[in-house]
Amino acid sequence: MNNEIYKLTSAQPLTEAFIHRTDDRIIDLFGYHPGEEQAWASRLDSLAARAGARANASDVAAVLTAYQARLKPSAETASNIAAIAEGAPVVVGGQQAGLWTGPLLVIHKAVSIINAAKSASAQLGRQVVPVFWIAGEDHDWDEANHAYVLTAEQELRKLSMARPEGARTCVSRTSVSAEAWEQQLRELEAALPHSEFKGPLVEELRDMALHSSSLSDMFAALLGRLFGKEGLVLLDADDPALRRVEAPMFKQMIERNDELEQAYVRTAEQVKTLGYTLQADVVAGSANLFLFQADKGDERTLLHKHGGSFQDRKQTLSITKDELLQLAESRPEQFSNNVLTRPLMQDYLFPVLATVLGPGEIAYWALTGGAFRMLGMEMPIIVPRMSYTLIEGTVAKHMQKYELTFSDVMERFEDRKADWLKQQDGLSIEGQFDSAKQSFIELYKPLLELATSVAPSLAKLGDTNMQKIVEQIEYMGSKTVDTFNKQFEASIRQLDRIGLSVKPAGKPQERVLNMVIYWNRYGLNWLDKLLEAPYSRTGGHEIVHL
Structure with a gap:
């Protein structure tokens, strides 16, 4: 399993065609392709030629400095903002703020932005700055207000924050009270299993909550804590100072x-x-x-x-x-x-060398090429974000024990689980009950025919009677199988843990689970594993063992 390669399927044919270059007709929609090394040098030259058409770099850097000051910025981030003031190109990507950062794909995007900037810096021989664009201007509260965690009882639990009363404004302008934060912290603390990192984690979050008047504030504080040493520069799209620029x-x-x-x-x-x-x-x-x-x-x-x-x-x-x-x-x-003008604004603010996008984002960015050209601009290099699945040591051992590959879990887990249980059935319980059911039906049919010959009106009654007896045989068989399987409850719990960890709620891990699960279990060491995992400019999926 360690060397297994697995491709997460995308529901975006246009995105797939762009990444894998299977349709030459769509080249005009995007321009550059991230897999072409020359594209990065060409885009850099293009940025230099248009420097005068963008916002003043010093003005942008001043806004970033003021915003970051609320987040206890790292020295690395401060250095990167200074580079932006001098005109350094950036790799940018973003996401709506989510409770405790939302699903893992948000973390994956931040890692992809950082690694894309490192990759570009190495090729071009100059500093390229990673920037995370917090879409605080979005107003879909229900997308932002929840997080899923795994409890000590190995249950998937949704933690959510009710929308404060008031107008339907954006997430950054929706105030979250100290009482609401404390309630969320209590619910999170109750849900997370005990670990050596749990106490310090909750206290760090409590300290961040003291300085967070919105979900966007907390989101920024968390990203700053997680990726400050990587120099990730943060901005809130709804920052009034940014709006003035x-x-x-x-x-x-x-x-x-x-x-x-x-x-x-x-x-x-x-x-x-x-x-x-x-x-x-x-x-x-x-x-x-x-x-x-x-x-x-x-x-x-x-x-x-x-x-x-x-x-x-x-x-x-x-x-x-x-x-x-x-x-x-x-x-x-x-x-x-909105989603169609945000790319233009991004390119006005920064010398955007490349933008890191998810599958759906790549598909709608395809609609913006004409708008870029109409304003005398050029679409940046589109870089698909990486995706990862985190496999904990215990889960890996369980997968090995039950001879499950990663693709088994992703594509046929319930079938493999059922097959394993059947293999333990040395009594052939299901088979014996099925045989008894068929034998009964064969014995009963002549009797039903006899009753019908005596009085045709008995046909319906006889058929109903037969179905009831068949149902009772099936019920008894099901109860017998359930009782037999109880002796394998420990194994079933292990199998269920595999499913919950790798494909919770029947979906890829990155779309459901929240990062606090891993912070609680490993501290922040798990992030290093993500940052050190193989990186590709054309995206892809990596299985990361913790």
Whole structure:
């Protein structure tokens, strides 16, 4: 199992075609390919040629420094921000803030950003900075408010935080009280198994909670703690100071909004013509920008164009282009990007050498190429994030004991588990009950025919009677098998632990489990295993043994 290679399946045909270069027609959608070494040098040259069109690097670095100051930044992160001030290229990727960082794929993305930056630095012979873009402007609370952990009883438990009362604003503007944090900490502490790291872990989280007024704050504090030594630079997309630096780009997006819309529409048609499904909505009349309505508790509202003005979907808000431009100048913090304009803003703020994306993100970034070109910009190198499955020592031993490969667990675990139990059945219990059932049916059929010949009305009664007896035989057989299997309860628990650890809730580990499980069991040593695992610029899946 140690040397097993396994490919996690992706539900994104466009992404798969891009990564593996199986469809030459989609090259124009992306431009660069991460697997081509020359692409990295070419993109670096392109960034140098466009330096004057981006935000001032010193201004961006000043915002990053101020934001990081709240997070007790590491010396490595401070050094990387200083490099950004001098114009250093970056590798950027991001995610919505999640409770205790959310599913493991968030950690995988951070590791991928860091390793992509290291790989680029080694090739290009210059400092490339890893940047994590916290999408604090997103307002889907239900995506952010939970985490799954494994309890001491080997149960998968969902820990979730209720949404505070108030307007439907973004995650970074949704206040979390000290009482709410303490409740979450108590629930987490009760759920986690006892370990030597549990006490210090909970106390670290409690200290972070004292300085966290939102999920985004806690998310940033955790990422800073986990990856500070790697120099990971953090930003919150909803940082008001960052918005002020972004103001010129917001104005450009408003001025040229019709052109942008047409660029998205044309690219969407191109994607559909190529036979691929759109992974982001391209809606006619959409401005692809959000506005926070201060008079409605900062409710985040998507803007649409109608009758020469910008309106919300219900047309209760109406604002002219000139008014929007004035607002972008005076109060840029009221604006927010959507999934189609965020890539443009990212490239305006930073000299983005490459961006690390998940499968779904790569598919919707395909819609942005025309918009980049329309603004005289160029899509950065798209780098698929790595995925990992963590295999603990005990789980590995159990897999070896039951002769299970990784693919067995991922693709046919319940069948293999059932087969193992059947192999222990030296009495052939299921077979004997099946045989008895068939024998009964054969014996009963002539009697049913006899009863029907006496009175046809007895046919239905006889058939019902036969089915009841068959059901009773099956019930007795099932109870006998269950009773027999109880002697293998220890083995069943071991098998169930394999399933819960590797494929919880029937899904890849990275999409369910939270990182605190491993912090609680191993301290932070498990992170080093991830950072040291083989890395590929074209993504892939690695099995990491802890």
